[in-house]
Amino acid sequence: MRTRFDAALWRARVLGALQQLTVIFVGVTLAFVFEGWRKDLDEAADKRRTVDSLITELRHHSNHGSELAQKIGQSIEAWHAEDRAGRQASLDLLRIPGAPYPPMAAWSSAISSGMANKLEPTLALELGWYYSELGGIHSNYIRQLPFEEREVMPRVLQGAAAFYGADGKLKPEFRAHLMLYEEFVADLTKLSAQAGVLLKKLEILRAKM
Numbered sequence: 601m602r603t604r605f606d607a608a609l610w611r612a613r614v615l616g617a618l619q620q621l622t623v624i625f626v627g628v629t630l631a632f633v634f635e636g637w638r639k640d641l642d643e644a645a646d647k648r649r650t651v652d653s654l655i656t657e658l659r660h661h662s663n664h665g666s667e668l669a670q671k672i673g674q675s676i677e678a679w680h681a682e683d684r685a686g687r688q689a690s691l692d693l694l695r696i697p698g699a700p701y702p703p704m705a706a707w708s709s710a711i712s713s714g715m716a717n718k719l720e721p722t723l724a725l726e727l728g729w730y731y732s733e734l735g736g737i738h739s740n741y742i743r744q745l746p747f748e749e750r751e752v753m754p755r756v757l758q759g760a761a762a763f764y765g766a767d768g769k770l771k772p773e774f775r776a777h778l779m780l781y782e783e784f785v786a787d788l789t790k791l792s793a794q795a796g797v798l799l800k801k802l803e804i805l806r807a808k809m
Contacts, residue, residue: 643718644809650715651806653706654727658799661702661734665792668696673785676778683770690760691752691774694781700745701738707731723801730794737787744780752777 675692682689707727710716716724751773755762765771770778 646713646715647718648806648809650706650710650713650718651802651809654710655799655802655806657703657706658795658802661795662792662799665702665788665795669785669788669792672781673789676782676785679778688760688764688768690756691763691778693748693752693756695745695748696741700742702734704731704735720805723798723805726798726801730791730798733787734791737784737791740780741784744777744784747773747777 672694675694679689679691707716710719716727719727763770763774
């Protein structure tokens with residue numbers, strides 16, 4: 601006996617299947633939406649942490665860098681004042697207390713994590729230039745340390761005359777040493793001011809997050 605086609609039952613089954621497919625589709629879609637939303641939240645939180653770290657680091661550079669430049673600059677100027685007065689004077693030991701490099705962990709982390717690429721391109725470029733220059737001038741400073749330890753420190757113990765030649769003038773190697781430190785002070789002063797500018801830009805960016 602032939603089974604009679606039941607249109608109502610067929611429609612009910614089709615509608616049921618469509619409803620199940622719709623539920624699955626909506627569920628999968630919502631899962632993707634919520635996953636994307638969660639990733640956006642995580643990325644926003646990571647960006648805030650990165651900016652906070654950079655703000656702390658740049659504030660240190662702005663304050664400490666300008667203080668260090670002023671201290672070394674005053675020491676050099678004190679020697680020049682004695683020299684202009686026609687008096688022999690010992691060179692100071694121009695050494696940075698602690699590590700010779702400034703902290704750069706926040707920027708290194710931003711680079712390695714890719715968060716630096718999430719910043720506005722112009723700001724990221726300015727930060728990259730700043731940190732590159734800062735590392736460069738401190739590398740130059742470190743190259744001066746062996747001379748400081750080998751030539752300056754022993755003569756500090758011997759007295760001012762040890763820095764001068766038979767003509768009564770500061771020996772050329774020590775004059776060159778002073779010139780390199782004057783260059784370091786000028787560069788450090790400029791970069792400390794730049795750190796302050798970048799700090800303000802990051803603080804404005806952070807306030808908008």
